[in-house]
Amino acid sequence: MEVKPVSGVPITLNELRLWYGETPVLRGINAQMPARKVTAVVGPSGCGKSSMLRCINRMAELTPGARVAGSVLIGKRCAYARGVDVTEVRRRVGLIAQRPTPLPMSIFDNVAYGPRIHGIRDKEQLHSIVERALTSAGLWHEVRDRLWASPHTLSIGQQQRLCLARGLAVEPDVLLFDEPTASLDPVSALRVEQEILALKRRYTCVIVTHNLQQALRIADYAIFMHKGEIAEQGPAEQVLRSPTHAYTQAYIDGSGI
């Protein structure tokens, strides 16, 4: 089986601002998310973590009244540059949501959905893409005998890995995870964490999480956000174990690491 060539690219946010109507949600974010590393984004609820993630693959603008300013560089190209194809940005930047959302089709078709959208019709090619994606998501051996079954026959943890496989099948450069384990039991969550660790060899991963233990387990870098701004960023160990900013300090003390 061929393995996707190493292609993860860094993400650079420059003065990224987001408003929902008149309400500012992101107030000028400057951040670096290095290639082929896991960057954890932590912070209290409502601080703009998920909104920032949704700006990176241009999902934020789907909310009525949303307005984005600043730039998001994926590799060298700005996702908001004039003439950029939004669907291409979203293909290159996968987003795995908090709750698994299988599409109303079989397990196979769920994974093949993206490649089909992007024009792949050849059956053998689709099959090899599906197998590769499911293998990368650590699900192949559990579903190989029931590819045509409903995704709703899978456990929630398996469904989440199916959504991961679906995102991998379109060959992205970047994977965004929005609290991917929040609705999973500890065993399934650990499983997803392991997949993320395996995936960072090939992709740039950004994960929003409330779980600081999890951030410490899997992240290389960490960004701490507070009220739409970045309070602190740097190597995960440093930000999460010995923060310099008062907000970070208070948040981490409160969560009792």
Add this chain to the structure above:
Amino acid sequence: MIGRRAVDRVFRMGAMLVTASVFGGLLSVVAWTAAKGLGTVTWCMLTQTPAWSYYLGGGGGIANAIVGSACLAAGATLIALAVGVPCALYLGTYARGSRLAELVRASLETLWGVPSIVVGAFGFALMVWLGLKPSLLVGMGTVALLELPVIVRSIDEVMRTVPSELEEASLALGATRAETATRVIARQCMPGAVTGTLLAFGRGIGDAAAVMLTAGFTDAVPRSLTDPVATLPLLVLYQLGSPVDQVRQRAYGACLVLTLIVAATSLASRLVWLRLARHVAR
């Protein structure tokens, strides 16, 4: 505290009794129709048109009404779908949450509640005004009006239950809005839409009042849209009013045929639903 368990038990018994009587009532209608009608249903009756002496107890059958009803209800359902689907899509997408949408929904619910004789009278008035004669086409149009609210509201309702996460999941993979609508949202809505459509078909085929003044009646199988057409509910009505005992008996046969068509439609809708709903999130 002893009282709570007793109340619970009484409540459960009561609910069970009511459910049993509802089910028993429905079953007895079907059983009664079958008992009265089964003796008169023959192969000839299903495949032949009435002979000249049919309404006096002579030979022939009711193929004119079976074919007529099937054509009329199918045509009406197609018209209702052609108008109803775009309307439901508009309500569920562009007009989502707007005042206009609420107004349209309220009107559709009112139209749903309007007695079919009123719809029939409206269709008749319109027909006279347009200078048309009672025919398959006018009947279809009138029955379509009867079916429209069922179709629009069922599709509208099922579209409202599509989780927004599903749409986002598709868009996040780089799909366009159109691809998302046709490949994901439509698939998610299909079981509900099919059920609604067959429900509408059932309403259309069983209605006598709407077609009485608009579709006419004839002993021949319709050959064109402008021909008058016989329908099963009207056939039942006319035969029941006959002084000839044998003809009255045949009315129950026609009842049975109509009941079986409706039952087959619901069964088909159930099967289609099961097939289409396999992968749909519930």
